Amino acid sequence: MHLSSIPILFAQMASPDDIVREAARLQRNYEYLSYGLTVAWVILVIYVLLMVSRERKLRREIASLKAMLEDRQKA
Amino acid sequence: MNENSGWANKVLYLAGVVAMVILARDINVIARLPQEAQQGAIFKIIFFHVPVAITAMIAAAVALIASVLFLITRNFRYDALAVAVTEVGLAFLAANLVTGSIWGRIIWGQWWAWDARLTSALVCWILYAAYLMLRRAVEEPTQRATFAAVWSIFSFIDVPIVIFSIKWWRTQHPQPVFWGGGSFPPDWTAVFLWNMLALVLIATVMTVVRLRQEDAQRELDSLRRTAHAM
Numbered sequence: 001m002h003l004s005s006i007p008i009l010f011a012q013m014a015s016p017d018d019i020v021r022e023a024a025r026l027q028r029n030y031e032y033l034s035y036g037l038t039v040a041w042v043i044l045v046i047y048v049l050l051m052v053s054r055e056r057k058l059r060r061e062i063a064s065l066k067a068m069l070e071d072r073q074k075a
Numbered sequence: 076m077n078e079n080s081g082w083a084n085k086v087l088y089l090a091g092v093v094a095m096v097i098l099a100r101d102i103n104v105i106a107r108l109p110q111e112a113q114q115g116a117i118f119k120i121i122f123f124h125v126p127v128a129i130t131a132m133i134a135a136a137v138a139l140i141a142s143v144l145f146l147i148t149r150n151f152r153y154d155a156l157a158v159a160v161t162e163v164g165l166a167f168l169a170a171n172l173v174t175g176s177i178w179g180r181i182i183w184g185q186w187w188a189w190d191a192r193l194t195s196a197l198v199c200w201i202l203y204a205a206y207l208m209l210r211r212a213v214e215e216p217t218q219r220a221t222f223a224a225v226w227s228i229f230s231f232i233d234v235p236i237v238i239f240s241i242k243w244w245r246t247q248h249p250q251p252v253f254w255g256g257g258s259f260p261p262d263w264t265a266v267f268l269w270n271m272l273a274l275v276l277i278a279t280v281m282t283v284v285r286l287r288q289e290d291a292q293r294e295l296d297s298l299r300r301t302a303h304a305m
Contacts, residue, residue, distance in 0.1 A: 025115070026115060026116070028181065029110075029114075029115040029116040029117045029181060030116045032117055032177050032178075032180060032181045033116050033117050033119055033120055035177055036117075036120045036123070036124075036173070036174045036177035036178065037120070037123060037174070039170075039173050039174070039177065040123055040127065040170040040173055040174050041170075043166060043169050043170045043173065044166060044167075044170060044277075047162075047163075047166040047281070048281070051281070051284060051285060051288070054288055055284075055288055055291075058288060058291040058292060058295060059291070061295055062291065062294060062295050062298065065295065065298040065299065065302060066298065068302060069298065069301060069302060069305070072302075072305050
């Protein structure tokens with residue numbers, strides 16, 4: 001018997017339950033891989049959004065303070 | 076906006092676009108790679124989990140150098156660099172912890188294990204989060220920068236512990252692929268290195284943007300002082 005025929009023999013011996021279980025394991029593996037990558041990207045995207053919001057706030061505050069200082073100088 | 080900052084902006088945007096193109100290409104390539112024999116598809120998380128960890132450790136090293144330079148020169152540019160790179164590193168380390176936890180759920184059957192690698196990485200995250208909290212707690216700029224620099228240097232003690240914990244102690248965390256006796260097929264190594272390059276580029280772009288915000292914050296503080304004085 002050739003060694004290469006062992007997986008074929010195993011596949012023939014595996015019960016339908018084993019095949020279903022293995023398919024479920026593979027499915028779960030892919031699901032968790034997608035969760036992992038999604039969550040990691042979400043963390044980085046949230047950080048970028050926080051930076052964008054901080055940038056806007058800083059620009060707004062600088063503009064309003066500059067306007068206020070100009071008004072005071074004119075007065 | 077002067078001519079130099081215009082060029083700097085263009086280089087920054089270009090670096091960001093290049094990084095995103097590399098990552099988009101890599102996601103496509105990684106999806107097509109065959110499954111690892113023992114772990115299956117979840118093993119592919121390594122293409123993200125390890126590069127974000129290395130990027131976070133590089134960020135910690137840059138923060139250490141900037142903090143030391145601040146204490147020597149008292150130049151606030153170094154303080155700004157330290158806070159910018161620490162914040163970005165913290166986001167990357169968070170991504171590393173989360174991806175590791177999800178991998179552990181499949182391979183170990185549990186979300187978390189209190190082994191030396193995981194625990195030291197969590198402690199590292201907490202130390203650098205404390206650095207940012209400390210900065211918010213101190214009002215006076217010179218005092219804030221000095222305390223923060225000392226804390227950053229202290230926090231870095233944990234970084235070699237995170238890196239070498241898997242060599243120093245028996246851990247549930249697996250040994251590294253590249254210096255733990257394992258190996259990747261050459262095409263997998265190429266994808267890994269491209270991903271690494273893209274993530275370091277993204278971290279660099281984020282750090283430069285954050286550094287500019289520190290400059291803007293200093294301008295705002297100066298305007299506030301002028302307004303109070305008038």
